[in-house]
Amino acid sequence: MRHAIGRILWLGPSLALVTVIAFVLLVAAQSGSAGLGTDVMAERHLRELPLFLNPSPEDVQSLSEKTVRLVAQDGPDAARATMTLQRLGGAALPHVLPKLVALSPEGRARVAQALMPIAHRMGLTGEEDVRGADGAILFWQRFWEDRGLDFRPAVVRRAVRRAALEASASRREELRELDTYALPELMESLGDVHTREDVARIARLSASLAPLSASCPVIAVDAPLEVARGEVARCRRWWSATGTDFVVLDGPSRIAAMVSETQYGKWLADAAWGGLGTTTEGTSVLTELDRRGRSTLLLVAAGMLGGYGAGALLGLLAGVRRQHLLGLLTTPLAIAIAATPPAVLSVFIVGTQEGSGNTIAAVVAMVLPGLALISRHERALTRAALREEPARTLVAFGAGTLGMARGHLRNSTTAALALLGSDLPVLLTVSFVVERAAGIDGLGAFTLAAVERRDLAWLMALGLVVSLTVGVAQILSDALLAALDPRLSAALSARGAGFE
Amino acid sequence: MSAARPLPSNRARTRRTSGFARRALARPAARLALALLTVWIVAAAIGPRLATLQRDGASSSLGLVLLGARDSAVIVGIVLALALPGGFAVGVLAGAGGRGRDTLLARGLEVASFWPTVLLVPILTSTLSLPRPLLLGLAVALGESLRTARMVRGEVQRQRFAPYVVAARALGASRIDVFRAHVVPHATTPILVAAAFAGATTIATDTAISFLGLAGGAPTSWGGALASSLAGGPPAIGPLVAAVATTAAFYVLAGALADAIDPRPFLGPR
Numbered sequence: 001m002r003h004a005i006g007r008i009l010w011l012g013p014s015l016a017l018v019t020v021i022a023f024v025l026l027v028a029a030q031s032g033s034a035g036l037g038t039d040v041m042a043e044r045h046l047r048e049l050p051l052f053l054n055p056s057p058e059d060v061q062s063l064s065e066k067t068v069r070l071v072a073q074d075g076p077d078a079a080r081a082t083m084t085l086q087r088l089g090g091a092a093l094p095h096v097l098p099k100l101v102a103l104s105p106e107g108r109a110r111v112a113q114a115l116m117p118i119a120h121r122m123g124l125t126g127e128e129d130v131r132g133a134d135g136a137i138l139f140w141q142r143f144w145e146d147r148g149l150d151f152r153p154a155v156v157r158r159a160v161r162r163a164a165l166e167a168s169a170s171r172r173e174e175l176r177e178l179d180t181y182a183l184p185e186l187m188e189s190l191g192d193v194h195t196r197e198d199v200a201r202i203a204r205l206s207a208s209l210a211p212l213s214a215s216c217p218v219i220a221v222d223a224p225l226e227v228a229r230g231e232v233a234r235c236r237r238w239w240s241a242t243g244t245d246f247v248v249l250d251g252p253s254r255i256a257a258m259v260s261e262t263q264y265g266k267w268l269a270d271a272a273w274g275g276l277g278t279t280t281e282g283t284s285v286l287t288e289l290d291r292r293g294r295s296t297l298l299l300v301a302a303g304m305l306g307g308y309g310a311g312a313l314l315g316l317l318a319g320v321r322r323q324h325l326l327g328l329l330t331t332p333l334a335i336a337i338a339a340t341p342p343a344v345l346s347v348f349i350v351g352t353q354e355g356s357g358n359t360i361a362a363v364v365a366m367v368l369p370g371l372a373l374i375s376r377h378e379r380a381l382t383r384a385a386l387r388e389e390p391a392r393t394l395v396a397f398g399a400g401t402l403g404m405a406r407g408h409l410r411n412s413t414t415a416a417l418a419l420l421g422s423d424l425p426v427l428l429t430v431s432f433v434v435e436r437a438a439g440i441d442g443l444g445a446f447t448l449a450a451v452e453r454r455d456l457a458w459l460m461a462l463g464l465v466v467s468l469t470v471g472v473a474q475i476l477s478d479a480l481l482a483a484l485d486p487r488l489s490a491a492l493s494a495r496g497a498g499f500e
Numbered sequence: 501m502s503a504a505r506p507l508p509s510n511r512a513r514t515r516r517t518s519g520f521a522r523r524a525l526a527r528p529a530a531r532l533a534l535a536l537l538t539v540w541i542v543a544a545a546i547g548p549r550l551a552t553l554q555r556d557g558a559s560s561s562l563g564l565v566l567l568g569a570r571d572s573a574v575i576v577g578i579v580l581a582l583a584l585p586g587g588f589a590v591g592v593l594a595g596a597g598g599r600g601r602d603t604l605l606a607r608g609l610e611v612a613s614f615w616p617t618v619l620l621v622p623i624l625t626s627t628l629s630l631p632r633p634l635l636l637g638l639a640v641a642l643g644e645s646l647r648t649a650r651m652v653r654g655e656v657q658r659q660r661f662a663p664y665v666v667a668a669r670a671l672g673a674s675r676i677d678v679f680r681a682h683v684v685p686h687a688t689t690p691i692l693v694a695a696a697f698a699g700a701t702t703i704a705t706d707t708a709i710s711f712l713g714l715a716g717g718a719p720t721s722w723g724g725a726l727a728s729s730l731a732g733g734p735p736a737i738g739p740l741v742a743a744v745a746t747t748a749a750f751y752v753l754a755g756a757l758a759d760a761i762d763p764r765p766f767l768g769p770r
Contacts, residue, residue: 029626425616
């Protein structure tokens with residue numbers, strides 16, 4: 001019991017280590033791929049983050065100061081910095097406009113002009129209204145004098161709440177003039193999508209969100225619930241990747257951002273709060289696992305319970321009746337089945353079936369390799385058990401085949417049990433092969449496509465689920481083994497000092 | 501006082517080894533398996549040269565068998581070269597160490613065993629730019645080294661408290677001597693079984709990975725030929741027979757070696 005509890009406690013750190021190693025490998029595999037997912041910008045932004053630790057996470061303040069410096073200097077990176085500044089939009093204004101006067105006259109002119117597209121987006125002016133660099137400087141100075149007080153959290157909160165309650169041109173205009181400064185509040189107000197009222201609220205907010213991000217399109221008031229939910233999820237993914245570019249990090253949020261503003265942190269947050277993450281096709285990993293996992297689970301369970309159960313029984317009988325027909329036939333048959341590649345076996349079995357018979361044939365194809373392998377192990381273990389003293393005593397007392405089999409059932413099932421946990425990954429590989437041969441839409445087909453797409457979220461989630469299942473199966477099989485064989489439990493409790 | 505060293509003499513050791521080989525090859529099936537594996541190794545060595553001498557070259561059934569023998573032998577060789585020493589070292593370290601080291605290594609083994617080959621192969625393919633046999637060998641070797649390590653660890657832990665080990669220690673033999681004379685020979689035998697299983701697993705994995713289209717296609721491997729045949733290509737009876745025969749030979753040999761480890765007579769009902 002103590003050993004089992006220890007194993008369960010170790011499972012957490014083991015899984016964490018698995019995700020870290022898998023993440024490193026998958027990110028390395030991804031870096032070579034050209035294809036990006038649906039949210040190209042978000043994904044590109046994500047790839048620029050450090051892997052596990054971000055000692056100096058960027059926020060809107062640091063980004064604004066950096067880009068303003070680059071634009072003012074007019075160096076080789078000025079064009080890129082101008083684009084970044086325009087992307088930061090209204091959120092950058094409280095950090096840029098008060099410091100405009102501190103810049104050199106040339107730098108001030110460049111920054112003021114670089115900010116003009118933001119003014120157009122905010123609907124503050126047409127291009128013809130502002131002439132030249134001096135006009136731009138004057139415009140921003142006046143803007144900050146007049147509207148600086150609007151760039152406060154309380155004002156934004158009120159504006160977003162009003163826009164969420166009722167759609168009107170003036171309320172939309174109010175939010176438009178705040179530009180990306182309203183993004184954190186807008187994203188928080190999106191909330192969950194369960195009812196038609198939620199869709200209506202999201203439709204009203206999406207009108208203000210859409211001009212700020214291509215990942216957050218306008219949602220119609222009469223959009224189906226599923227569509228609205230999907231669009232909100234897509235918008236949230238974008239926000240999860242780029243959100244800190246629009247907020248100020250200070251105190252605890254800055255410390256948390258050292259971990260959360262990394263590639264691993266983003267994945268972890270997405271996995272923890274977003275149904276194990278989102279596939280590159282835009283669907284929830286949890287939904288896909290639920291939809292496709294059933295058929296794979298059926299196959300793996302069939303291979304494990306059917307194959308190992310029947311194999312244990314067959315091996316036991318073959319071991320006891322070694323010189324009888326059963327014993328003589330079992331060995332060559334088991335070797336022939338075990339030696340036939342699973343791909344050939346499944347195509348041979350599944351290929352002869354049509355329609356619904358495919359599932360049954362696939363189950364048979366899953367059961368056979370397990371049956372063949374376990375019956376061999378079982379037979380060998382039974383034979384070893386029959387060499388022990390208790391077996392000799394049973395023979396001396398004239399025990400028959402069934403008596404011997406019954407007497408050793410408990411000891412000899414340890415072979416199947418010992419392999420229960422460790423063979424699970426092998427069974428998963430076989431199930432992928434069988435699914436492909438039988439044309440079953442299970443985890444196999446989607447995983448193979450995910451490998452092609454370098455779908456990090458799916459592969460990480462699948463690895464995590466498989467690891468958890470294997471870990472639990474190993475603990476279970478060890479606990480069952482210890483329960484069946486008192487010698488093992490005694491050895492586990494006696495284990496302590498090193499080799500003496 | 502000089503320490504007693506109950507070490508077996510060289511002659512005794514040779515006698516024990518030849519006795520083990522005799523027991524393992526006592527059955528005709530085991531001898532046939534060994535002969536088949538010898539043919540496979542010879543085919544791997546000279547097969548590609550013979551294949552080019554054929555009229556249809558590598559495209560004929562025999563040509564595919566001969567070329568595939570080389571491919572599978574290279575992969576199996578890589579697996580054995582990596583998995584056996586690695587698994588043995590980890591198994592011995594875990595089995596002979598204290599609770600802390602054992603727990604750490606055992607949990608490490610667990611972590612490494614979590615990922616199935618079907619996910620590992622494409623990830624390694626994308627991460628490392630290595631030739632296909634080496635990639636496949638690496639992926640299979642990981643799983644096989646874990647199996648070997650588990651077997652060796654169990655055996656070492658069993659031997660640690662065996663009466664003759666305790667007796668040797670009581671007679672003053674050093675830990676290293678006891679380890680070399682008693683524990684290592686016992687822990688080495690499961691490696692032979694693990695090696696035979698590794699050979700069988702490697703060939704089956706090669707076919708599965710080729711069938712799923714992962715790790716790139718290799719027209720010269722038995723798995724690649726079978727996969728292309730299953731996908732509607734020309735029939736690959738030769739590679740199929742060769743793959744099944746070689747895998748079966750590995751299984752038979754593994755069984756014979758496992759039986760030879762325990763020399764006690766079978767006493768069940770006949």
